[in-house]
Amino acid sequence: MRILLINPNTSVAMTERMVASASRSLAPDVELVALTAPHGMPYIASRAESVIAGAATLEMIATHQGGVDAVVIGAFGDPGLIAARELFDLPVTAMAEAAMLTACMLAQRFSIVTFSPTLTAWYEDAVALSGLQGRCAGIRVPDVPFASINDVQSELESQLVELCLRSIETDKADAVILAGAPLTGFAAKVAARVPVPLIDPLDAAIGQATLLARLQTIPARAGRFARPPAKPGTGLTRALGAWIEHRPM
Amino acid sequence: MRILLINPNTSVAMTERMVASASRSLAPDVELVALTAPHGMPYIASRAESVIAGAATLEMIATHQGGVDAVVIGAFGDPGLIAARELFDLPVTAMAEAAMLTACMLAQRFSIVTFSPTLTAWYEDAVALSGLQGRCAGIRVPDVPFASINDVQSELESQLVELCLRSIETDKADAVILAGAPLTGFAAKVAARVPVPLIDPLDAAIGQATLLARLQTIPARAGRFARPPAKPGTGLTRALGAWIEHRPM
Amino acid sequence: MRILLINPNTSVAMTERMVASASRSLAPDVELVALTAPHGMPYIASRAESVIAGAATLEMIATHQGGVDAVVIGAFGDPGLIAARELFDLPVTAMAEAAMLTACMLAQRFSIVTFSPTLTAWYEDAVALSGLQGRCAGIRVPDVPFASINDVQSELESQLVELCLRSIETDKADAVILAGAPLTGFAAKVAARVPVPLIDPLDAAIGQATLLARLQTIPARAGRFARPPAKPGTGLTRALGAWIEHRPM
Amino acid sequence: MRILLINPNTSVAMTERMVASASRSLAPDVELVALTAPHGMPYIASRAESVIAGAATLEMIATHQGGVDAVVIGAFGDPGLIAARELFDLPVTAMAEAAMLTACMLAQRFSIVTFSPTLTAWYEDAVALSGLQGRCAGIRVPDVPFASINDVQSELESQLVELCLRSIETDKADAVILAGAPLTGFAAKVAARVPVPLIDPLDAAIGQATLLARLQTIPARAGRFARPPAKPGTGLTRALGAWIEHRPM
Amino acid sequence: MRILLINPNTSVAMTERMVASASRSLAPDVELVALTAPHGMPYIASRAESVIAGAATLEMIATHQGGVDAVVIGAFGDPGLIAARELFDLPVTAMAEAAMLTACMLAQRFSIVTFSPTLTAWYEDAVALSGLQGRCAGIRVPDVPFASINDVQSELESQLVELCLRSIETDKADAVILAGAPLTGFAAKVAARVPVPLIDPLDAAIGQATLLARLQTIPARAGRFARPPAKPGTGLTRALGAWIEHRPM
Amino acid sequence: MRILLINPNTSVAMTERMVASASRSLAPDVELVALTAPHGMPYIASRAESVIAGAATLEMIATHQGGVDAVVIGAFGDPGLIAARELFDLPVTAMAEAAMLTACMLAQRFSIVTFSPTLTAWYEDAVALSGLQGRCAGIRVPDVPFASINDVQSELESQLVELCLRSIETDKADAVILAGAPLTGFAAKVAARVPVPLIDPLDAAIGQATLLARLQTIPARAGRFARPPAKPGTGLTRALGAWIEHRPM
CATH class of the missing domain: 3.40.50.12500 (Rossmann fold)
Structure with a gap:
């Protein structure tokens, strides 16, 4: 195939x-x-x-x-x-649609964690297009900038893990989507540090x-x-x- | 201005x-x-x-x-x-957003009448983007084709008026939006034949x-x-x- | 006219x-x-x-x-x-309906800022009547009382501007409606201090x-x-x- | 009491x-x-x-x-x-709110049957106010006028029963509210002719x-x-x- | 009866x-x-x-x-x-359905206060089943554990009252449901300390x-x-x- | 695996x-x-x-x-x-959840076709649980009974295909789920006779x-x-x- x-x-x-x-x-x-x-x-x-x-x-x-x-x-x-x-x-x-539909089988409410506030509006539109607003616990972004989009995973690692934890505790998410092509592969890296399923949108x-x-x-x-x-x-x-x-x- | x-x-x-x-x-x-x-x-x-x-x-x-x-x-x-x-x-x-928001001041529920079934999905997306699905009574299109997009107003005049009437009686619309740039000006022409406000999206x-x-x-x-x-x-x-x-x- | x-x-x-x-x-x-x-x-x-x-x-x-x-x-x-x-x-x-519909062309989500908590329930009903709940980021009111309704704009000026800023940062509003007839004209006065469009409901x-x-x-x-x-x-x-x-x- | x-x-x-x-x-x-x-x-x-x-x-x-x-x-x-x-x-x-909330314990979706089309918009507003739109299967009214509001129960009896049946078969209602003060007492009269619970709003x-x-x-x-x-x-x-x-x- | x-x-x-x-x-x-x-x-x-x-x-x-x-x-x-x-x-x-429907006649938005975080997901499902999500201001639970389910009312009394107050001030609830069979009777005990109606689900x-x-x-x-x-x-x-x-x- | x-x-x-x-x-x-x-x-x-x-x-x-x-x-x-x-x-x-989530990648609105009216309420609950009501065009069932649940595919074949076609034309579905374990395998059999994707829930x-x-x-x-x-x-x-x-x- x-x-x-x-x-x-x-x-x-x-x-x-x-x-x-x-x-x-x-x-x-x-x-x-x-x-x-x-x-x-x-x-x-x-x-x-x-x-x-x-x-x-x-x-x-x-x-x-x-x-x-x-x-x-x-x-x-x-x-x-x-x-x-x-x-x-x-x-x-x-990536957005597939990640959200997949999350719906691992969670009743998923959150989306990404690396830049600029992305929020675009991702909100993707949630709305899917009709899954009722299952989205929110979108969280770091409040610190990054230097290089190629290194965003390592630059923001601790902030992103922290956002995953806050989306669980505060937003009541049951799974977290790590969103944006530059975060591809990040879910697997940090899965052991977050107590709910992490979704890699490309996977x-x-x-x-x-x-x-x-x-x-x-x-x-x-x-x-x-x-x-x-x-x-x-x-x-x-x-x-x-x-x-x-x-x- | x-x-x-x-x-x-x-x-x-x-x-x-x-x-x-x-x-x-x-x-x-x-x-x-x-x-x-x-x-x-x-x-x-x-x-x-x-x-x-x-x-x-x-x-x-x-x-x-x-x-x-x-x-x-x-x-x-x-x-x-x-x-x-x-x-x-x-x-x-x-045109779509402005027509719908304007209709909300003349109607509790508006319908959209247009000239081709091909347009329906696109217009539905415009309704969803506006967040006004709860105020949209539906979209109606003729079941007959037209020969020329330039003459669609005259070719389909009676069918379009009939769809306006059905959207009022069946779909319970209180105003009708005549949608699609080729219908610009049509609302004014047929206003006397439809018992609710007709909205011209370009106006x-x-x-x-x-x-x-x-x-x-x-x-x-x-x-x-x-x-x-x-x-x-x-x-x-x-x-x-x-x-x-x-x-x- | x-x-x-x-x-x-x-x-x-x-x-x-x-x-x-x-x-x-x-x-x-x-x-x-x-x-x-x-x-x-x-x-x-x-x-x-x-x-x-x-x-x-x-x-x-x-x-x-x-x-x-x-x-x-x-x-x-x-x-x-x-x-x-x-x-x-x-x-x-x-005023409420017109302000909200107008805001929908300047914002995806608007907030409402007003001068007294007593008004909140009434304004919430107006939002619900419009069917625009999905586009309303919330209603914010000062937690300090005012002495005279005629001077409410000057008495509460800094608090109201602060609420506008919080509705943008916390509630994620893209435009702010300054609500209540006693705030008529206030939007123009403080527009330079708030980084999104301010809507004057009477206008x-x-x-x-x-x-x-x-x-x-x-x-x-x-x-x-x-x-x-x-x-x-x-x-x-x-x-x-x-x-x-x-x-x- | x-x-x-x-x-x-x-x-x-x-x-x-x-x-x-x-x-x-x-x-x-x-x-x-x-x-x-x-x-x-x-x-x-x-x-x-x-x-x-x-x-x-x-x-x-x-x-x-x-x-x-x-x-x-x-x-x-x-x-x-x-x-x-x-x-x-x-x-x-x-009457409207109480009938709808009561119906929610006898039905997953209720319909409203009343005696005049003039009432529809008003009753729709009552449904919306309750937040129960998702449980309302629709409002049905006769297409024949009545002579006297005092005799509307006897004048329209067969039409109203027929509307109850259509709201069950077509609108998929599980209970029917017989709405409008002039229909008070009608539910008990015709209960044997309708196969779902009938709600009397005054009761x-x-x-x-x-x-x-x-x-x-x-x-x-x-x-x-x-x-x-x-x-x-x-x-x-x-x-x-x-x-x-x-x-x- | x-x-x-x-x-x-x-x-x-x-x-x-x-x-x-x-x-x-x-x-x-x-x-x-x-x-x-x-x-x-x-x-x-x-x-x-x-x-x-x-x-x-x-x-x-x-x-x-x-x-x-x-x-x-x-x-x-x-x-x-x-x-x-x-x-x-x-x-x-x-108990859940009856409490929520009853609350709808005393409040525009009700909250649910209960005694253990384990219960939250189950109660959320009950809210969703009722179709009353739009009228639920949220579910609040203590962040301290209890020793015995039989004594949970006395063990957690002050925490539960505090949660009622927070659901009013923060979540904007107009009535509070005290949920879970072990809280039966608790509403009457603390009614004087909470400024909105308290609902006892069993009643x-x-x-x-x-x-x-x-x-x-x-x-x-x-x-x-x-x-x-x-x-x-x-x-x-x-x-x-x-x-x-x-x-x- | x-x-x-x-x-x-x-x-x-x-x-x-x-x-x-x-x-x-x-x-x-x-x-x-x-x-x-x-x-x-x-x-x-x-x-x-x-x-x-x-x-x-x-x-x-x-x-x-x-x-x-x-x-x-x-x-x-x-x-x-x-x-x-x-x-x-x-x-x-x-089967229900997976079929609906899968359908969301092939259709904006899916319908569900099954073999007995008894099933409708149960399947409606499954749609509601998924939060995908906005993407469900409806559930259709035959109005004729079947003799044996083991032969329901052959007994009702023409009726089920007809319901698929009606769900497309009347309900505006873009894909059809053939629901109920006894219909397993039926989608593949009749795919050539229905002009939109058919979903087999077990697959x-x-x-x-x-x-x-x-x-x-x-x-x-x-x-x-x-x-x-x-x-x-x-x-x-x-x-x-x-x-x-x-x-x-």
Whole structure:
């Protein structure tokens, strides 16, 4: 089974770190193919940047969907997720949604811990999109800045563990999602120091994409994810323009 | 007062029709400046197309924001609305949100009537984003297709009036929003045939933008619409890239 | 355009202050006509008092509706708002509802700051009536009393600004409504000291009434705001009794 | 135990019918004292009329509260209920709220059947006030008019039974509330023809008032039902004005 | 009128305390018949234990339902409540549901104060089952342990009163439910020290059972509480097995 | 990886059918171990029966948890699910919850189609427990009875497909869950006749259990799924009694 992991950020280093971390919980028959965004921002962290990255995500899937069994959008905030489900025939998962749905089987209320206050609004939107507000105990962020996004796990380790503990004691969370692609792999590192399950969103997203591929359900031909009618566009990338204008119905 | 009307579709004819219709309910001191999207689709009608148009909307505002008092996004579905509020210092309104908020002062529950089933999912998302699901009586669409989007008002006139009546009788709506840029001006035409207020989303969006500009509130420097930190991007249009990288804080 | 501003309190001084403040953001073609309640309480501040003031509001509109384009109920808590929409043919707005709907275009979550804990329950009811609970970050009040309702703005200035700041930092509000007729005009005074938009409910209510009047929608003849059947009453004021018994259908 | 039954309508015949019907399920130690509104409308049937009747209800309780253990507001729609709880020290119940809360112990979802479409909006507001929307299966009304409100039970008997059956089959209700003071006593008459529990709102409201009186809880001195500060009023009835200005704290 | 009080715990001492406390607010014509669970745990305090006790509750009702007018399940958390309503023809109430519904007539928002953090999750589930989350201000528990469940009222008296006060001041509750069978009778003891109504769940549950019995509604023969089809079972107690297999329809 | 599949019904034939069907989408490294309930009902179909089966489920897990990586409760309605998560250290999934969470990645709104109206109330409770009511388009059941639960797939095949189509067209579902253990395997049979994804709950539950086991999260030692304190019980099965009284903390 081939799963396409889309990194909607332009940082190749982050893509490599995600692939390394993901190998830990892959099913034995899964092969991961990873892509880095060719344009955009090195790390998207707002709704505005997510709109721009969402368009890039659609372009990347349009270009690389051949021979793939499922797609994972590798950013918490899920840029382009709904649009991708509408446009393509493959199962598509993303880090925020998959982490929250997975958490619902380990917790009645989950919290989200991340590394920067800038991210909060974007992540709140992801919670709202899922319809799981009633099961979200809150989002917690450190009140100290970090120097480098590549080292955020080590720079903020004690603060992030402390936020996990406060989300349990104060917010009454039963599980904690460690959110944001730069925190990939962090859950496993600190699991022994937090008394509830910690969710790694990339593991969850790849696991759920694997599950969906195994179910072999048909693509929607009706409802909210039926494809919109074909139409011509101007100024789109070649593969995306062609798929929108000529895709098989 | 200058209000910038962004048409995120590439159809100049639609822009012209919107400007003509809007003049009917402008305040005496308002000047409307209209723009048509330089690339994208002639008529966006899905979440996938809205993601692409949202990115284009941000580019258009970045380029043309000088000397403007408020911005109106001229598509029901509100592509790029939240992103634009986050990124720019101007008040920004859009057709779906403005129509729904306005309807809340004329109705306890409003319905949305539009011209194509393809639009339903996109409009549902706009309702959910507003948090007004509890006041939305439903979305109704004709079960007959139309030949030309430019003539959809005349082609479907009787069906649309009939849907208004059914949304009142069956769905228990107290006001009806006639949704989608191609229906701009239709509310005034058929008002005498429907026994509740009909909302024209473009009138509402321009009226609300005018109101926001008059209030002269400051741009947010905290909260969900505080600007994200500046950062470099690759592959963005010149004005948007410059604004994201160098905008004043 | 003539807009009737109803002060449901018996304080003429407050009416005068509201008129003076409102002139700042009126559209150039709007004339404001203000009325003070002939009986009731000098300042209504509870649900019980609001029921009594609601009946007085209906009497005032019945008497003075001639030649008017829209009505504004000049109390946060909106006494008689739904009843007035049901009974009369004019657009009617009120301070709480208009402030909240306006805030929804400047914020994803708004808070309400007011000057007395007595008001909290009444304002909570107004939030619930609007269906916007999901967008309200909370209501904050000072924990110190004030000596005179006429001087409450100057007496509590620093406390109210502090509450605005706490509603942003603690409650995560993106805009703040300064609620209660005695705070009319306060938003403009302290805007520079609070890093998010501040909403003046009277400005919002008059602005929204102006907008509704411009839209020229028809009065409801069906749905929740269709007029109830005419019937005789005993013990009502002359104009209200006549309107209820003989109003044109 | 003395329970004061307030009929906020001016119809003495209706008061008498309510007293007669209520005697069926009174506890052995309860004495019912009934009052008819001295001014207002013969039968209130809208939110506007309910505002007027709410003020009258407060006047009636202020005048007659001496020696009473609990108060029942005898109209479905509950005019003045929240205001009365705020203002007086006695337990107060009302027909809509009591019927819905009682139904929650016999059903997971209840429906409301009443005799006139005019009442729907008012009753919907009562459902919303209770916070029980999630347990309300809907409100059903006949599509035929009635000639006399005094004979509405016999005129519409078959239609009302049919609506009960449809609310079970179509709306999936598990119990039905027969709403509106003119339907008092109807539930018992037709119980054998409907396969789920039928709730008589007056029985429920008197039963709940009895229960509250037995519990002997103290009046609130904090929270949403703490009494607002005393203040002078103009144009109020003598007893209500005195209570608002001089009531013991 | 005979009311069957089921104690789903195996502690006879607790049953006796409940009977003694309940006599305080019984209607004059009510006789209480109390039963203690023959197997299970001395005090159930979790969802797992509640599932086990729920099955025991059904067995006890099946065995002792003859000659009874209504049933009260004497544990806050309401083990087996929905199942009992589905299976038997008698009105059934339980402590959590009855306390919350009763509180809704004395408060707009109630809080729940109990004696052990272990109980929180179970009680949260009871709130959710009722659909009254919007009216629950929260659940508060002491942060100190107790030595004996029989003496918990005296051991924790000052802490529990303090929690009541904090739920009013911090959580904005208007009434407080003192939850858990071991707190039966505690509300009356400390009422003078808390400025809002205190609800005793056992009093509420017996009062509501009395009220339901007086209403003499028919058992459901349709809807969610219609009896499931008869079927054979293996390994059930004799009375329950016989009722499930042979009960009259 | 070993996954324990609990059939809480007493029908061995159903267990065998579930195991056969599940083998279709198992990951290559998963071994399924299946158990049939030793007492209870041949097919549980109500909340009352689910309470009884929930207690039996706990007994079965207590006895057979050794050497197991995750548990699947093989009944839609999820008897004992929350209790099992509270009591045991293994990941536990169940058919209703897993099917709904999985559907959320293929649909914005899912519907549930099952084979008997008796099941509706039980399944509604499962939807409510998940907090996903906002994403559930409804539950549909045939209006014709079936002769044998073992042949329900063939007896009702055309009716069930028709209900799937109606849930898409009328209820606006984007995916359909085919609910109830007797429908295991039916989704694959009829997928080509329904234009949206069909979810097989057993496949979803086993897939999610597999995913949870791969994540290797720690058992909760805090929050809603922390184990309740050990205590003695009377009348429990040996393994369950021992686990409740002596389990390691």
